[in-house]
Amino acid sequence: MALQDLPPDARPREKLLARGPAALGDAELLALLLRTGIRGKNVLHLSQELLDTFGGLAGLLGTGLADLKRIKGLGGTAKRAELAAVLEIARRAMGQQLAERAVFDSPATVRQYVQLHLASRPHEVFAVLFLDAQNRLLAMEELFRGTLTQTSVYPREVVLRALHHHAAATVLAHNHPSGSVQPSRADIQITQTLKAALALVDVRVLDHVIVAPGQSLSMAEDGLV
Structure with a gap:
């Protein structure tokens, strides 16, 4: 099930635009990146499975491509590449913070x-x-x-x-x-x-x-x- 197939009040994108990103839960934010789920599991359920598997957002940020590949629904290269890119951006942003201040x-x-x-x-x-x-x-x-x-x-x-x-x-x-x-x-x-x-x-x-x-x-x- 894709995000557009969810009820309007359950769509993370619309919720973000109406109330701001802080109003979204971790799974909802992740669902915006993944966009689609797999057969029998909508994108929000897939997002929650990722968070549960890797120990939340902090654990997910430390996850590599090989680990992501083992999750059913992330076998395709496009989703894994996009998610890995976002995770690397987060790591580099934190590194930049450390480089710019004591x-x-x-x-x-x-x-x-x-x-x-x-x-x-x-x-x-x-x-x-x-x-x-x-x-x-x-x-x-x-x-x-x-x-x-x-x-x-x-x-x-x-x-x-x-x-x-x-x-x-x-x-x-x-x-x-x-x-x-x-x-x-x-x-x-x-x-x-x-x-x-x-x-x-x-x-x-x-x-x-x-x-x-x-x-x-x-x-x-x-x-x-």
Whole structure:
């Protein structure tokens, strides 16, 4: 069923034009992008299924093309391409915010940014946000994959990338595919090891952010950095 086949008072486009985008629910906003559903499932139901599958809009923003392809109704390239483009616009907009203002003017934005990029990954990814002297984002790089241990994260590589970007500070970040964002003993050890290594080249570690679908944790706020 397409949007035009819905009753007039249930059509997201008409509702948006009459009352503004804030009046729409998440599924209604997503339905405007998808436009049509599939046999036996109208576009609003398909939109809600997407939100339920990926953990709401935040989870959807961290979803890749391969994940979208597995959803019945998104097998066609056009819908997936359009949705992926919108998701990438949202990620880049948040990245631009971090590049234009001091990161720690809004620590919640940092956690959201990391969550968008890492929370939905099926494997553990360790990334570093490189910041300038005003704590503005210079770059975010995914440096290591796999279980986070002393031997899987190389301080020398992190130091070299910090020097490459002429960074004054960093935010460490990784995801927990298990769903829990509580830092492990290895997380704490890696943080202290990298903090000591980066201090040798006058680069500060401001935080270590851990994310999972729908959750995030700042180790600095917990006094662990």
